[in-house]
Amino acid sequence: MQDDIAAPVAMAVALHVGLLALLLVAGWWQPAPQVISVAGPVVEASLVVSPSDVVAAERSAAEAPKPEPTPPPPVEAAPPPQPLPAPQPQDAPDEAQPVPQERVPEPSPVEQDAVAKLALEQEQAKEREEQEAKRIQEQIDLTERERKQEEAERRQRLREQQLAQLAEIRKQKEEAERQSKLEEQRLRQLADRETAPAPSPAPAQPAGGNNGVDTDLAARYALAMLQTAEMNWNRSLAPESTPCKVRFTQIPGGEVIDISFLSCPFDGQARESVERALRRSPMPYAGFEPVFQRQIDLTFCYPQEACPR
Structure with a gap:
């Protein structure tokens, strides 16, 4: 409400200020006096006034009626404030109306069954693919484990064969050394028996024959x-x-x-x-x-x- 009154008051004050400014400008503005040029030499003159003339002039000026003062120009009264027009209610912005959506037709029961069947088939196909991938991976893992196991067994057999060959070589070497020692010992014994007297034979049971003994x-x-x-x-x-x-x-x-x-x-x-x-x-x-x-x-x-x- 205060805002509605302040606007007209401000407009009235501005109007009066503008009028005063126009008056002042008109008072100040006067046309420049024109200088008249006259031919001939300049004449200098002086006015001689006696004291009695001065006194008489002052007395006459005192006795002369004073002119009535000029009344100041009437100041135009400010027009009474006009009633402010009643504020017109502004139209509220129209609310955004929702865009009508197209009505999606509901699928028929046959279409719903087809969609459900298709979704089920896709899910089953996905499960089959996952199971097949899992089976293939398990087969790959099993094959890899069998390969590693066979490789380990092959290395074990090879190591056992190498150990067996080394043992056989060692055994043959020991047997050869033993046979060499036995042969040396047998030769020494034979040499000892050839140099020593023959021992008497152990008594034995006589065999059947003609009882002749050499x-x-x-x-x-x-x-x-x-x-x-x-x-x-x-x-x-x-x-x-x-x-x-x-x-x-x-x-x-x-x-x-x-x-x-x-x-x-x-x-x-x-x-x-x-x-x-x-x-x-x-x-x-x-x-x-x-x-x-x-x-x-x-x-x-x-x-x-x-x-x-």
């Missing part, structure tokens, strides 16, 4: 059987300086058919070495037929110089 032939027969058995014997399995007395049975031709241990402290492996030595090759027979005996007692012991006699 003592020299029987001694050579006993020595030949002992040398054959010792040559075939693996001494590394038996303890040193430990005698083992055995009795074996042979048939004509020197083949051993039975072995028994009379007094032998050897373990199982050492006894097997004695049996292999007796069965490895036939005992001497050719040339010893007159002194052949079916049962022979032998004593296995090494070295001979350390064994009891």
Whole structure:
């Protein structure tokens, strides 16, 4: 309300100020006096006034009626303020009307079933693809595990073969060294027996025959059987300086058919070495037929110089 009144008042004040400004400008503005040019020399004149004239003039001026003062120009009264026009209600901005949406037709039941069926088929196809991808990945993983396992087994077999080959080479080397030592020992024993007197043969059961015995032939027969058995014997399995007395049975031709241990402290492996030595090759027979005996007692012991006699 105050704003509506202040505007007309301000307009009235501005109008009056404008009128006053026009009056002042009109009072100040006067046309410049025109100078008249007259021919001839300039005449200088002076006015001589006596004192009595001055007094008389002052008296006349005092007695003369004073002119009435000129009334000031009427000031136009400001027009009464006009009633402000009633503010017209401004039209409220039109609210944005929602754009009418096109009505989407509802699908028919047949279309809904087709859409649902299509969605189900797509979901099932996606599941089948995922299952197939999973199966393929599992197959790849299984194949990779089998490959790694086969590779590990192959390396293990190769390592075992290499170890077995090394063990076989080591065993052959040891066997060759042992055979070399046995051969050296056998040669020394043969040399010792050739220089030493022949031992008396162990008593044996007389074999059936004509009861004729050649003592020299029987001694050579006993020595030949002992040398054959010792040559075939693996001494590394038996303890040193430990005698083992055995009795074996042979048939004509020197083949051993039975072995028994009379007094032998050897373990199982050492006894097997004695049996292999007796069965490895036939005992001497050719040339010893007159002194052949079916049962022979032998004593296995090494070295001979350390064994009891």
